[in-house]
Amino acid sequence: MARQIGEVILDLRNISLRFGGVKALTDISFNVREHEIRAIIGPNGAGKSSMLNVINGVYHPQEGEILFHGQVRRDMDTHDAAAAGIARTFQNIALFKGMSVLDNLMTGRNLKMRTNFLQHALWWGPAKREELEHRRKVEEVIDFLEIEHIRKTPVGRLPYGLQKRVELGRALAAEPKMLLLDEPMAGMNVEEKQDMCRFILDVNDQFGTTIVLIEHDMGVVMDISDRVVVLDYGKKIGDGEPEEVKNNPEVIAAYLGTQH
Amino acid sequence: MAFFFEVLIGGLLSGIMYSLVALGFVLIFKASGVFNFAQGAMVYFAALAVVGFIDKGVPLWASVILAFIVMTLFGIATEKFVLRKMVNQPPIALFMATIGLAFFVEGLAPLLFGNDVRPLDIGLVDEPIPAILDSLNIVVSRFDLTAAGLAALLVIVLALFFQYTRVGRALRAVADDHQAALSIGIPLQHIWALVWAVAGFVALVAGMLWGARNGVQFALTFTALKALPVLILGGFTSVPGAIVGGLIIGASEKLAEIYIPPLMQSVFSGNFGGIEGWFPYVMALLFLLVRPEGLFGEKHIDRV
Amino acid sequence: MFYRETGQFKTSYGADQQIFPIRQDRIGIVLLLAVAFVGVPALGSEYFFSAILIPFLIFSLAALGLNILTGYAGQLSLGSAAFMAVGAYAAYNFQVRVEGMPVLVSFVLAGLTAAGVGILFGLPSLRIKGFYLAVATLAAQFFIVWCLTKFPYLSNDSSSGVISVPGVSILGFDFDTPRSKYLLVLTLVTLLALAAKNMVRSTTGRAWMAVRDMDVAAEVIGIRLMHTKLLAFAVSSFYCGVAGALYAFCYLGSVEPDGFSLDMSFRILFMIIVGGVGSILGSFLGAAFILLLPIFLDIVLPALSELLHLPFDGATVSHIQLMVFGALIMFFLVVEPHGLARLWQIAKEKLRLWPFPH
Ligand SMILES: Nc1ncnc2c1ncn2[C@@H]1O[C@H](COP(=O)(O)OP(=O)(O)O)[C@@H](O)[C@H]1O
Numbered sequence: 023m024a025r026q027i028g029e030v031i032l033d034l035r036n037i038s039l040r041f042g043g044v045k046a047l048t049d050i051s052f053n054v055r056e057h058e059i060r061a062i063i064g065p066n067g068a069g070k071s072s073m074l075n076v077i078n079g080v081y082h083p084q085e086g087e088i089l090f091h092g093q094v095r096r097d098m099d100t101h102d103a104a105a106a107g108i109a110r111t112f113q114n115i116a117l118f119k120g121m122s123v124l125d126n127l128m129t130g131r132n133l134k135m136r137t138n139f140l141q142h143a144l145w146w147g148p149a150k151r152e153e154l155e156h157r158r159k160v161e162e163v164i165d166f167l168e169i170e171h172i173r174k175t176p177v178g179r180l181p182y183g184l185q186k187r188v189e190l191g192r193a194l195a196a197e198p199k200m201l202l203l204d205e206p207m208a209g210m211n212v213e214e215k216q217d218m219c220r221f222i223l224d225v226n227d228q229f230g231t232t233i234v235l236i237e238h239d240m241g242v243v244m245d246i247s248d249r250v251v252v253l254d255y256g257k258k259i260g261d262g263e264p265e266e267v268k269n270n271p272e273v274i275a276a277y278l279g280t281q282h
Numbered sequence: 283m284a285f286f287f288e289v290l291i292g293g294l295l296s297g298i299m300y301s302l303v304a305l306g307f308v309l310i311f312k313a314s315g316v317f318n319f320a321q322g323a324m325v326y327f328a329a330l331a332v333v334g335f336i337d338k339g340v341p342l343w344a345s346v347i348l349a350f351i352v353m354t355l356f357g358i359a360t361e362k363f364v365l366r367k368m369v370n371q372p373p374i375a376l377f378m379a380t381i382g383l384a385f386f387v388e389g390l391a392p393l394l395f396g397n398d399v400r401p402l403d404i405g406l407v408d409e410p411i412p413a414i415l416d417s418l419n420i421v422v423s424r425f426d427l428t429a430a431g432l433a434a435l436l437v438i439v440l441a442l443f444f445q446y447t448r449v450g451r452a453l454r455a456v457a458d459d460h461q462a463a464l465s466i467g468i469p470l471q472h473i474w475a476l477v478w479a480v481a482g483f484v485a486l487v488a489g490m491l492w493g494a495r496n497g498v499q500f501a502l503t504f505t506a507l508k509a510l511p512v513l514i515l516g517g518f519t520s521v522p523g524a525i526v527g528g529l530i531i532g533a534s535e536k537l538a539e540i541y542i543p544p545l546m547q548s549v550f551s552g553n554f555g556g557i558e559g560w561f562p563y564v565m566a567l568l569f570l571l572v573r574p575e576g577l578f579g580e581k582h583i584d585r586v
Numbered sequence: 587m588f589y590r591e592t593g594q595f596k597t598s599y600g601a602d603q604q605i606f607p608i609r610q611d612r613i614g615i616v617l618l619l620a621v622a623f624v625g626v627p628a629l630g631s632e633y634f635f636s637a638i639l640i641p642f643l644i645f646s647l648a649a650l651g652l653n654i655l656t657g658y659a660g661q662l663s664l665g666s667a668a669f670m671a672v673g674a675y676a677a678y679n680f681q682v683r684v685e686g687m688p689v690l691v692s693f694v695l696a697g698l699t700a701a702g703v704g705i706l707f708g709l710p711s712l713r714i715k716g717f718y719l720a721v722a723t724l725a726a727q728f729f730i731v732w733c734l735t736k737f738p739y740l741s742n743d744s745s746s747g748v749i750s751v752p753g754v755s756i757l758g759f760d761f762d763t764p765r766s767k768y769l770l771v772l773t774l775v776t777l778l779a780l781a782a783k784n785m786v787r788s789t790t791g792r793a794w795m796a797v798r799d800m801d802v803a804a805e806v807i808g809i810r811l812m813h814t815k816l817l818a819f820a821v822s823s824f825y826c827g828v829a830g831a832l833y834a835f836c837y838l839g840s841v842e843p844d845g846f847s848l849d850m851s852f853r854i855l856f857m858i859i860v861g862g863v864g865s866i867l868g869s870f871l872g873a874a875f876i877l878l879l880p881i882f883l884d885i886v887l888p889a890l891s892e893l894l895h896l897p898f899d900g901a902t903v904s905h906i907q908l909m910v911f912g913a914l915i916m917f918f919l920v921v922e923p924h925g926l927a928r929l930w931q932i933a934k935e936k937l938r939l940w941p942f943p944h
């Protein structure tokens with residue numbers, strides 16, 4: 023099935039973000055099109071994670087504006103972002119450690135739940151039905167990610183690679199329109215990486231989910247992304263299709279560690 | 283007006299004592315990230331140890347040294363047998379452990395050193411300073427002033443210690459980054475033992491000053507409860523914060539105690555004394571709503 | 587009989603989502619309830635009801651309340667006793683001031699009042715975390731007890747805030763014996779414990795745990811921190827409030843504000859630490875443990891002093907008690923942070939394999 027890359031749905035304009043004296047992002051602009059896989063690359067500390075955090079409202083930039091779904095705003099709000107269908111994973115796994123895999127995934131569907139705490143307390147008809155209905159959806163994600171055998175395991179006890187996969191599962195459980203992945207393959211062995219690549223491509227292909235991806239493995243980035251933006255010291259130094267970026271002299275310099 | 287200043291000065295002077303206890307919290311928190319609820323129990327323990335040794339016929343100066351040794355050993359034991367074993371647990375669990383520690387110490391101290399309220403004479407008398415009384419017509423207690431002076435001195439010494447000694451720098455480094463501290467070449471465990479010893483010393487000074495003023499008794503443990511709002515106000519990691527916070531809490535609670543009850547009495551009938559017990563907390567709480575990082579704390583954005 | 591789930595295949599998600607999915611657990615609970623509702627009332631003595639079982643159930647309820655807030659939602663509170671006080675005084679006021687107010691309704695209103703006060707003191711949790719919040723809850727502890735002592739209106743003008751509650755009568759039946767009070771308390775506590783269990787296994791509980799485990803991730807999923815935390819404060823305070831009302835109406839009969847001390851708040855905290863932070867069962871186990879321990883020490887220590895020829899006076903016994911409490915708390919936190927509930931679970935897992943380990 024051929025993906026149809028659509029219109030620009032997210033446009034970041036002149037974003038600057040500071041923490042005290044640290045300039046994490048300086049005047050960065052780039053956009054994301056519907057259904058595409060957009061990679062963000064750059065050395066450590068370049069501001070990649072901060073960029074994702076700006077996109078879903080965890081960080082609030084001091085300058086710039088964000089166009090999302092045709093609406094221009096100063097910054098994003100985490101709740102609005104989630105409600106608009108943005109889900110994500112984190113660089114340092116941010117699972118709910120005390121809960122089982124199943125509960126983590128069910129929590130991912132939080133925004134789709136309609137019943138309230140009183141109904142829950144009584145385990146009232148609608149509450150029970152809702153729980154069942156969402157359980158079914160979550161089981162689909164569990165099947166998709168091939169993690170049936172660990173559904174009842176507390177996530178804290180899982181090995182690192184599986185935790186990463188469960189975190190992807192939690193994001194997918196929300197049936198997102200846009201998925202932000204912060205180094206989903208870091209620290210994985212070759213086999214685990216291949217699995218993860220497959221999942222990402224499948225999600226993009228089967229559900230048409232737009233993906234913004236931070237990744238260090240250049241092979242992977244060049245293989246799976248449609249467009250790449252390159253950050254270095256909080257500034258954008260390259261943007262375009264993988265081939266184009268690969269041959270950009272400034273990018274090559276940054277990656278070879280040349281002094282600026 | 284003279285009365286107002288009397289209350290204010292009395293409040294500020296007792297505030298310095300709060301600062302002293304708060305300082306013990308800050309030291310341990312900075313070095314190990316543990317919020318040590320047992321600091322008040324340590325104040326009690328230290329003072330009781332001093333009078334306990336005196337009861338056995340040991341002279342004052344030797345009692346103080348012995349008490350200091352006891353406090354240090356106690357700190358090292360706590361670090362070794364409890365806190366070190368909990369390094370992978372969330373801070374809140376460590377905090378709860380120190381509540382357990384407080385109970386333990388509050389039981390242990392009287393078992394070791396006796397239970398009765400005892401006076402502690404450190405050669406200071408609680409009387410108005412004549413010169414100030416004559417010239418300004420304000421009662422300022424000689425005891426309070428001297429105690430405050432001692433406390434201030436201790437604070438300065440500690441500040442210098444942190445700033446200028448190798449160990450002090452290591453302590454500060456530990457607070458910022460455990461890895462960095464290791465590169466200074468002092469084992470983390472030594473640093474923690476040391477910081478518990480310093481906190482024990484601060485508790486000892488606080489315990490002796492409070493004990494000499496009001497007698498050595500269980501109520502000394504409540505000094506910790508007074509120091510907590512000081513910390514909220516000043517920020518948990520700031521030495522100047524502990525000092526300024528203590529002054530603000532001390533002064534405002536005394537003023538509140540004098541001026542608020544009559545106001546309330548005129549609205550509702552009844553007796554509204556004892557505001558001191560909660561006023562610092564409610565003030566600290568309201569303050570938190572405005573500035574959650576405290577007076578001197580830094581604004582912190584969680585990193586993800 | 588074997589404790590096994592082998593052979594019990596779940597053929598639907600519904601079956602897998604039952605409150606007690608393992609058949610032996612269901613049987614166990616039914617048996618336990620049968621014993622509690624039928625066996626114990628038939629056999630127990632007056633003393634056993636009024637000195638042990640009733641306070642046990644009431645403190646279990648308070649511990650359950652604190653566990654919802656601290657164990658599930660991760661917000662540490664040192665003011666549980668104050669919320670019990672709010673419940674006790676609210677129930678009293680509704681009873682004395684409103685003609686013909688049914689007792690059960692006043693208990694519910696007491697819980698709701700405590701919930702309201704809980705929300706108020708939970709507001710700082712939106713801006714501060716961890717022990718900062720713990721310190722803030724001390725404000726509730728001191729301020730509430732002070733108000734109850736100082737405002738004569740709240741205790742119907744009794745001196746220094748002491749209240750003596752009226753008798754409990756529901757639909758013409760007087761609950762005036764320890765046995766009947768026990769049954770009343772047992773019924774309420776059972777219902778509230780079931781409700782708590784239901785909440786923590788559904789969306790509400792998952793949101794609480796998410797906020798506890800990783801608040802930023804919870805927010806990113808779309809969980810509203812404010813709503814979730816305040817709900818935890820409200821529900822927790824509701825439970826503590828009802829516990830307080832029961833404490834006054836079914837246990838002591840007459841209470842004073844100072845009875846709801848910081849020390850009591852600590853004991854409730856100890857109950858959940860020993861019993862199991864984040865476990866409904868643990869709240870009950872912990873309450874039993876912390877209440878029985880002093881009774882046990884009262885018996886053992888004098889005997890021990892006789893044996894060792896050491897003079898233990900009352901003060902010494904209470905000091906040893908403090909030390910034992912403190913040491914236990916540290917011991918559990920270091921060795922088994924999930925408390926007795928976890929030990930019980932491990933025992934069950936062992937039993938599941940028995941008699942053929944591996
Ligand atoms: N919450 C924060 N508080 C303070 N500084 C931060 C925070 N988050 C990121 N930074 C700083 O911003 C810069 C960019 O960090 P980050 O976005 O994590 O980079 P990358 O993901 O590319 O490695 C770094 O200097 C980092 O220290």
Ligand SMILES: [Mg+2]
Pocket residue numbers: 070071072113
């Ligand atoms: Mg990063």
